[in-house]
Amino acid sequence: MIQYFRFLIISLLFVSCTDETATAEFAKGADVSWLPQMEATGYEFKDEEGNKADVLQLLKDRGMNSVRLRVFVNPSSDPRSGHCSQEETVDLALRAKEMGMDVMINFHYSDSWADPGKQHKPEAWEDLSFKELKEKVYEHTFEVVSAVKAGGVTPKWVQVGNEIPGGMLWPEGSTDNWDQLGQLLNAGYEATKAVDDNIQVIIHVDEGDNNEKFVHFYDNASEQQVKYDIIGLSYYPYWVEKDYTETIDNLAFNLKDMVKRYDKDVMIVEVGGLYDQVENTKNLLEATIKAVRDVPDNRGLGVMYWEPQGEKSWSGYSLSAWQEDGTPSPALDAFKN
Template identity: 30%
Template sequence: MRTYFILFLILFMNSCSLDKTEEVINQVPKSKTFYKGMDLSFQMELESYNLSYKDKNNNPIEILSFVKQNGCNLVRLKIWHTPLDGQNTLAKVKAYALKLKAQQIDFLLDFHYSDYWADPSNQTPPQAWQNLTQDQIRQEIYLYTKNVLSELSNQGTMPKIIQIGNETDSGFLWNYGKVWNEFNANWSNLAQLYTKSAQAVREVGGSEVKIMLHHSSVENSIYYFNKLAPFSLDYDVIGVSYYPQFQIKDLDLVQTKLNTLASTFSKEIMIVEVAYPFTLDYNDSSANYIGFSSQIITNYPATPSGQKDFMLKMISILKNIPDNKGIGLCYWAPDWVAFTGNQVTSTAGSSWENQCLWDFNLKALPAMDVFQ
């Protein structure tokens, strides 16, 4: 009888131990996704050129399946309101979003709120929104944002991250939301534009979708988000661009600035635009953004291995932001190669081919390994 009792006691204690183990496991927070993304907005145009991208062994590949296999887990797409050149319309974004869904790649949607490129020097409202009152422009941004996201949601391709405006250092939808020069007292109007856009995001995507605000500069973004802080805006992620040719080249200072952003505003951080050259040469007659050694970081030469080492450092910086606030990066235009061949006219070429992740023979570069 005593033997049976001891056996029962052992089984009971083991059962309790398993229950406790399950309880502990359930209390461990799930690991956060670290995004290793690419902005493939040019693919909606480049697909028509039937470019033969290749892997590192020179075998032809299909670009989306290839980047998925190599570890890319986020694709960023820009959208323009009524693009004059036919690029990046809602219809094209919807079609490409379905391709992303088929590859099970998450999707970041970048609203430019313009008919063309929006950046710190250009924030022109869509032609359809000209000459409106402040109240009318707020209503337009709400309705437009909600319509775009509703159409994406209805086809099962709701983005994981919504970026409200592109490089909005000086505000966006000028002069309604301009906060530059004589409009330095206009922060309240800018905040209300953000609020109406965020309202539309939440009504369609709820809390599952992350909202990002985007600044073009690692070093100057702290001032910007301090100016927005009194308005208690609804957003989750601070997105920044980091291009060494335009910004500080001290990567220790880059780390410090990103750490300060995360701790000051309690937001997640993403380097949502980044790139680096694998050469200072060019493959068409269009002038490139980078062509001189003075534009890059000394410790990271413009070589295939230098490009890879730079990207490894970027990932290390993000992963060293305290409290796991660094959630990833997005390589800008890795596919924007010299798409109509060598020595084309400057209006038809790429100004980015020496910063792509494919070389001049369209063979994948070593930096592609960083995404794995």
């Protein structure tokens, strides 16, 4: 009888552990990289009763469990296009961890914004040879991720490059030079894994509803043996001048197709809707979350809003999700489910 109970207890513990491992928490979060600058300029975030509140707590109250933080190499002090230094990123990552949130580090490999229209090298890297440039990608990635970990936070994800359908660190890392781009991406991957092999590396492309664009990019990445763990997608119907109802099915198809073609997990690392179209933006978020959750075998990992707290009067950004009185937009309630 005693042997039976021992067997029963061990069996139950085994089932409990395997169930926990099999069902990783779905990431619901936001890029909040403007936050320190907003607070430094005196912007006040408020709860629904009009009381001053910690914005991370306000996001957590709406179901968010993760943050995404961008890193520039040698940024300016401009409040909207600068900051995001290594030191500031470490501080904000620790603040998020203390709130119980997971952290994604997003490398732009530039002194300011990098996106599909611009992938400028940091000024200090301008005259480097390609070999030296690759070394700098490794060193910068390793240094920042190591600093974040030493500060008490092991990032759950690291994004090597930001929206890079045309490559990064132009011209050397352009998609006109896929062999070199592949080497740069692998340098970022290897630097991340050298800090902690459990950190998941993301490669990120915009227009998540555009399957042809994704197949072209990731086919080339496969040919160059680029190393990564997760396919990151942006999804902004606004920027393609369509309502989400016209593109959501394409997004859902593309998510599933990426998993099937490349055997990689997928994640929406940027999404947003118009701040003054609250109901439409909420519906967009609900549909996006559903599309990711519907990816078979739990391979859709999560959804991140891009700068919801970046209220338009401060940022000038129309796809934030905050109201003029300093309170969160009801659109963010989509993350509660």
